[in-house]
Amino acid sequence: MGRKYNFSAGPAMLPEAVLQQAQEELSNWHGAGASIMEMSHRGKEFVSVHAEAENDVRELLSIPTNYKVLFLQGGATAQFATIPMNLLRGKSKADYVLTGSWGKKAISEAKKYCTVNLAASPDGDKFTSIPPNERWSLSQDAAYVHYTPNETIEGVEFHWIPKTGDVPLVADFSSTILSRPIDVSKFGLIYAGAQKNIGPAGLTLVIVRDDLIGNVLPITPSPFDYAKQAEADSMLNTPPTFGVYLAGLVFKWLKTQGGLSAMAKVNERKAQKLYAAIDNSSFYSNPVEKASRSWMNVTFILANAELDKEFLAGAEAAGLTTLQGHRSVGGMRASIYNAMPEAGVDALISYMADFEKRKA
């Protein structure tokens, strides 16, 4: 299909097989004489697509039956507001752990609805490490503890699940969901914008323990009331049907790949070989402490920032796109989610070695 290796942090690559299937059936879904995106969300065709998507993601993540799975709109950014609306449950305080730019936004939004206790943040002003669990200042009266398992911009990731006692743990899994198994039972709520590892932008996945829902702030908009959406199978209002359909194709593709344990092996290997290439070079470097390096977003800087533009132009010419780091941190960032083939990482490593040989 003349496709390139696209290292965008999100919206990001989708599996080629998923795009091919979506393309084939775009104007006439399964002979129904209409596109899936033209069909009523209450018709039997879409209802079955939606139910299969839910079943498949439940199977992939081994989601316990006492958790609701919701397909919503608004992205993780809307969740930053709607999580306190739903989970405060009469309390007025929540604990937040800050490890990067997205956590900072989550905190800023939560402050509209409750008192935020900053339970932990890294020493210094750079987000290059994860504060150890035993140093966190958790509140006894917090409604929940929020953290960001993977920070997309800084490339910092938790490789462990925090312990928070009886206080429900809430996690923004936008950039790491489905990249490996998760023990969902350890969480009160997991949420993720779709555009990195699930499907197209405009779809948000929420997985929430059912005893935590049903007691919202009175100002909660109905489409963001988890209990109402759970009751309505995420169809209180018209869902983003094409996004749910595409997510369903991605879930089926993950099953053909061997599920999340298999994905974890590939993703770990992709990340390790790219970090090894960086560490074995004196031309590239990554500032994140080794135990907290992200498998999904690998950041690196060139020894000479004046070569950044040439590096990026050469990469584009070699079919390796969108490698520029986030404007807030600079440098480079290779986002290597599930849909990035290992061959794409190999091609990047090879290009980096060649560039270094020519320029170092």
Add this chain to the structure above:
Amino acid sequence: MGRKYNFSAGPAMLPEAVLQQAQEELSNWHGAGASIMEMSHRGKEFVSVHAEAENDVRELLSIPTNYKVLFLQGGATAQFATIPMNLLRGKSKADYVLTGSWGKKAISEAKKYCTVNLAASPDGDKFTSIPPNERWSLSQDAAYVHYTPNETIEGVEFHWIPKTGDVPLVADFSSTILSRPIDVSKFGLIYAGAQKNIGPAGLTLVIVRDDLIGNVLPITPSPFDYAKQAEADSMLNTPPTFGVYLAGLVFKWLKTQGGLSAMAKVNERKAQKLYAAIDNSSFYSNPVEKASRSWMNVTFILANAELDKEFLAGAEAAGLTTLQGHRSVGGMRASIYNAMPEAGVDALISYMADFEKRKA
């Protein structure tokens, strides 16, 4: 493409030419080596798609320069909450005009944020007419007046723009936007879920006069703060990129059709011939007063409701799908938005006549 005439109220038909183009470029947009839905929303490719979509809808609707055009998420149902959040501007009351099921939902949601004055509603308990403007009880201190120009479920439509003095007029144009020209300057805010006349579900269009924004309730989630989104060109967070892209293709298709004046002629003709077929029959009937009949959603009942199932099955077999009326009102409903070809309406009329001949 083996396509059928799909009378779904929404998600609804898209123009065949739009689907064909989307299909052709789905896995490789304009030779970029990636699908448009895999591209960063901050990259030059998507930014240009987004800007063109905005320019085209501005041109189609002749939107004055002092109006912001926002592409949001959450559907009209989220707007039911976020309109009072944004437009109360220190006031505590809003006027609502009730003419159908969607207006009822808008009112119920608004009551979370302000006092709702029911400025007008139809006599009796059926939504089959529009209360005349001179009978409305408008409040002097209302922050805005909200109404629903077209009620999708009942098939009742305003064929005039209400006068509300200096109080900004707010309208849910979900089911009628782009079906004909609108004098945007008469409105404070126009909003529409995309899935009827704009594009796929999951995209919401908001057109708002710029002097009305910037003074939100403190509990407003950032992605629903119109001023913040206007400042960020609707990219405060990741927008539903594929929806914006498809909407852009629909806007371009509308321009090739001659724009909204040309669409108005076709839409009026489609509706009039279908109502004429109903009125000229003693077997089918429509309960809506003639001056308030919708061009977009034509409801009708059979003289004998026991024949409903047979009517629907025969229609399906003839390639005329999704004609069942909303579960709350029963009977039939033919939604004939922009993308429904006139030939589809002709085919329906012909089927109805044939069914009547066989069964009446």
